Amino acid sequence: MTEIIKSNNDSPLDNFSNCHEGIISHLNEFGQITDLVKAATSARKIADDTVTFFRVAVFDHHAEEERDLFPAVLANAKPGEEQSVVQMMIDGLIAEHREIESQWSRIEPKLVKLAKGHLIEIDDTAVQRLVTQYTAHARLEEREFLPLAEKILGRKDPELATLGLALHTRHVIRAARRGLRGS
Numbered sequence: 001m002t003e004i005i006k007s008n009n010d011s012p013l014d015n016f017s018n019c020h021e022g023i024i025s026h027l028n029e030f031g032q033i034t035d036l037v038k039a040a041t042s043a044r045k046i047a048d049d050t051v052t053f054f055r056v057a058v059f060d061h062h063a064e065e066e067r068d069l070f071p072a073v074l075a076n077a078k079p080g081e082e083q084s085v086v087q088m089m090i091d092g093l094i095a096e097h098r099e100i101e102s103q104w105s106r107i108e109p110k111l112v113k114l115a116k117g118h119l120i121e122i123d124d125t126a127v128q129r130l131v132t133q134y135t136a137h138a139r140l141e142e143r144e145f146l147p148l149a150e151k152i153l154g155r156k157d158p159e160l161a162t163l164g165l166a167l168h169t170r171h172v173i174r175a176a177r178r179g180l181r182g183s
Helices: 012-030 033-076 081-115 124-154 157-177
Strands: none
Touching: 033 081, 033 124, 081 124
16 A cells, blocks of 8 residues: 655645545555456356256256155165165155255345346355255265165166166256257
């Protein structure tokens, strides 16, 4: 920051010096504008990408699990304790899907506005809660449910292959609609 040297006596020139201090103070703030514009542009892009991601990937992922994966695992679980454990896990995962989707529905409208360039305030606590909850949800699926599903579906390899093909086909069709290649 540039500093203005003041004289020790009160003279009419002090008014000019004080004026320069104010000008330099404003210019120093102005000097930050490029970084702030970059940050705002980045925030808009992240908001837009996240809205699209939730609409295209997250909701579809939840629907596929609930429509294809969960019923297939439950149908192939051994009656008794294994089936009870699977049902309990599925019920918990579906409840987490609804909670995550509910949290998202409260955040999304502001992100849509931000993506369009509106200046808005976003509840950091709500954002961090969603990130934390989804991360924990995904880790639970990866650590506990998917290994169990692989074990259960692996007993009947054709079931696993059918499930994999159904999921892959849906991804390819969706990707084609979006103009992408592959799955």
